[in-house]
Amino acid sequence: MEESKDKSALDKTSDSELLERYRKGEESAFREIVNRYKNSLYAFLRRFISQQDVVEDVFQETFLQLYSSRDSFDMDRPLRPWLFTIAANKAKDALRKIQRQATMSMGTMADAGDVSMDEVVNILTSYETTPEDEVSRDETSVRVRRIIAEMPDNLREILLLAYFEQFSYKHMAEILSIPIGTVKSRLHTAVAHFMKKWKAADRGDNNT
Numbered sequence: 001m002e003e004s005k006d007k008s009a010l011d012k013t014s015d016s017e018l019l020e021r022y023r024k025g026e027e028s029a030f031r032e033i034v035n036r037y038k039n040s041l042y043a044f045l046r047r048f049i050s051q052q053d054v055v056e057d058v059f060q061e062t063f064l065q066l067y068s069s070r071d072s073f074d075m076d077r078p079l080r081p082w083l084f085t086i087a088a089n090k091a092k093d094a095l096r097k098i099q100r101q102a103t104m105s106m107g108t109m110a111d112a113g114d115v116s117m118d119e120v121v122n123i124l125t126s127y128e129t130t131p132e133d134e135v136s137r138d139e140t141s142v143r144v145r146r147i148i149a150e151m152p153d154n155l156r157e158i159l160l161l162a163y164f165e166q167f168s169y170k171h172m173a174e175i176l177s178i179p180i181g182t183v184k185s186r187l188h189t190a191v192a193h194f195m196k197k198w199k200a201a202d203r204g205d206n207n208t
Contacts, residue, residue: 015079041087047160048091050149058094064085081171147197155190162187195203
């Protein structure tokens with residue numbers, strides 16, 4: 001009964017309060033942070049990395065770094081962007097080890113001027129974390145998953161942060177350590193790339 005009361009109290013505690021309590025040695029505060037962010041972080045990593053075992057490793061390493069960094073964490077920074085910064089950096093490190101570096105000339109990207117943002121959002125909403133058997137039956141979701149998986153790392157990353165995690169330009173700039181202007185141009189490029197591949201897949205389907 002007492003444990004249930006403690007859990008209820010932790011549910012209503014802010015991130016900064018939880019971190020402060022964890023820094024003072026309260027392990028239950030750390031467990032609450034993990035419970036609060038494990039689902040969204042795991043979903044982000046699953047979309048970013050195609051290999052399940054690598055997802056598991058990066059997921060564990062992210063929270064391990066949080067666990068070991070309690071004394072150095074800047075309490076003035078919001079926790080969620082910082083946590084995703086760790087995950088994104090570790091995911092990129094893992095990808096460098098398991099796949100050849102994707103190269104792309106930004107000059108060859110399609111112009112996104114005629115792309116409807118509503119159209120992009122409608123397409124991307126089909127790319128949700130769903131049971132694999134459901135995904136396999138959903139042609140649109142499978143196609144979205146494939147296109148995103150094949151995108152260059154820097155474009156896939158910013159698309160996931162913007163559309164699925166819904167970070168602001170400011171927080172994406174912090175997570176990726178790039179200027180806000182670069183965030184906007186890279187997101188524009190990512191959307192253009194996605195739509196180019198999407199429309200090419202449509203043409204391919206129509207020709208079959």
